[in-house]
Ligand code: SF4
């Protein structure tokens with residue numbers, strides 16, 4: 001297993017980490033066996049939160065303390081930032097999480113879902129950060145972080161205005177929007193943790209064309225997706241939601257093979273990039289020259305989701321993210337307005353270097369993504 005230092009914290013974490021989001025759905029025996037296998041295979045970094053109304057922390061703590069000592073593992077937990085909590089609420093969330101976990105301290109405690117500049121400002125100015133820094137002085141916390149679905153440029157701003165020890169962000173082989181941000185954070189000495197590395201399982205189910213290529217290379221789509229992230233030297237750890245010992249065995253392979261990617265792996269990543277970004281029908285290069293749209297239609301984002309759906313052969317991720325865009329969720333991967341908001345002003349088409357019939361293609365993409 002490869003280990004990397006988490007920013008400047010002095011904590012050395014396994015490149016493949018354990019994410020506890022769906023852990024509480026398992027029965028106790030499977031949960032215990034999964035954690036045991038993680039420890040046997042060298043995973044020492046466990047990240048969770050109050051998933052399942054806190055059940056994930058209870059189950060993870062119980063499974064860990066049966067199998068190892070507290071100092072053998074690095075635990076990251078978090079308190080929500082979405083509801084703009086007070087200083088007292090953050091303190092109460094921290095104490096409750098420690099109790100559920102049956103531990104005296106967290107190695108990292110993060111503000112969960114810091115998705116907008118307003119939330120980030122609130123954390124810094126209105127008490128939440130003060131609560132965690134006080135807990136740090138008391139030895140209840142060793143490092144402080146964020147978990148976020150914010151836009152890449154906002155995350156760079158977050159790291160520029162406060163020296164976070166760790167930032168957990170969404171990045172995977174089909175998203176690839178955080179490359180510049182990951183490099184920025186890495187160069188600043190922030191520990192970068194990639195979450196949802198398999199796009200909620202979408203990456204595990206490619207279309208038949210890609211599956212044939214993967215079979216020929218003797219690797220699974222999940223392994224390739226994890227290898228894509230592990231190969232980035234600025235990514236400190238990749239947290240994957242493993243729920244069985246078999247999933248652990250498959251995931252750790254990505255952290256045991258040498259770096260950088262070999263020619264076969266790099267070729268497969270490039271093939272997926274080409275298939276999902278540069279389809280002949282809609283050769284949108286995501287250049288962004290069509291922006292801004294007066295109605296804030298996210299033209300490159302919509303075409304990206306449409307191309308992903310057709311190129312990777314799995315519609316689930318694209319349809320879910322387009323639904324979030326339509327509902328203007330603040331954690332959408334592609335924020336802005338949906339194709340329905342287009343008023344046919346034609347400004348974008350005049351600026352598109354590819355000469356795309358954007359107005360017509362937006363209608364087709366909308367139908368496909370909502371069908
Ligand atoms: S034609 Fe539609 S998408 Fe293009 S700039 Fe105008 S409103 Fe925006």
Ligand code: SF4
Nearest residue numbers: 284285287288290352
């Ligand atoms: S200008 Fe054209 S190619 Fe560039 S992002 Fe917009 S639609 Fe895509």
